[in-house]
Amino acid sequence: MKGRYLFVRLFLIAFGIALFSLLNQGCKKSSDTSTGGITPPPAGMVQDVDGNNYHTVTIGTQTWLVENLKVTHYRNGDAIVAGTSVNKGNAGIGQGAFWNYGNKDSLGKIYGRLYNYYALIDSRFLAPLGWRVASNSDWNVLANFLGADSIAGGKLKESGTLHWANPNIGATNSSGFTALPGGNYNSVTHFFSFLGYGTSLWTSTEIDANEAYACSIFNNSATFNHGIGMNVPKFGGLSVRCVKE
Helix, strand or coil: CHHHHHHHHHHHHHHHHHHHHHHHHHHHHHHHHCCCCCCCCCCCCCCCCCCCCCCCCCCCCCCECCCCCCEECCCCCCCEEECCCCCCCHHHHCEEEEHHHCCCCCHHHHCCCCEEEEHHCCCCCCCCHHHCECHHHHHHHHHHHHHHHHHHHHHCCCCCCCCCCCCCCCCCCCCCCCCCEEEECCCCCEEEEEECCEEEEEEEECCCCCEEEEEECCCCCCCCECCCEEEEEEECCEEEEEECC
């Protein structure tokens, strides 16, 4: 009889240990997923608040993200207004907004989203932690490192015609920047244009109350267009690249 009671006691002790271990593992899993279930980025990559991963490349004294931004939330988790070509009010003056080219999420995931200037300067921050939207000065530093503007665009463009239309003149991507032709959203005509043929990228530097600087590259030229003369209305939709702070 005593042996039977001893067996029961040992069984209950073993069961209690197993139960404690199981519950403890469950608590650890809950803690591990406290970031919303987003898998940490692979080594050497940067992750935004949505869980999108970006490669990086060092060009001269600067380190850049290799892909255009794809994020749909500000750094604090607030949603960025999703604009569409038929809902023009979503890109009103003073309100940050983004578009997917042609209103197709699949294209936004390939080429990055198109943002208006107000999303760039929102105090909730568009860029991942430790990064910033490139300023006009940042782009000038990059252009100077790559040499003459007449060849810098070719050094920035992804080579070949997987994404760029033929002819992709001068494209070598020797910088590793891998610029893609994400097109733009025209705030006047409310049409998307230039997908495959060109990219227009914001700078964070404003010109006046209505316009800010941008830069552009096209398939039929190796030129990098930036700085003076590159004035764009703030409520247009352009691609965004980030540079490390």
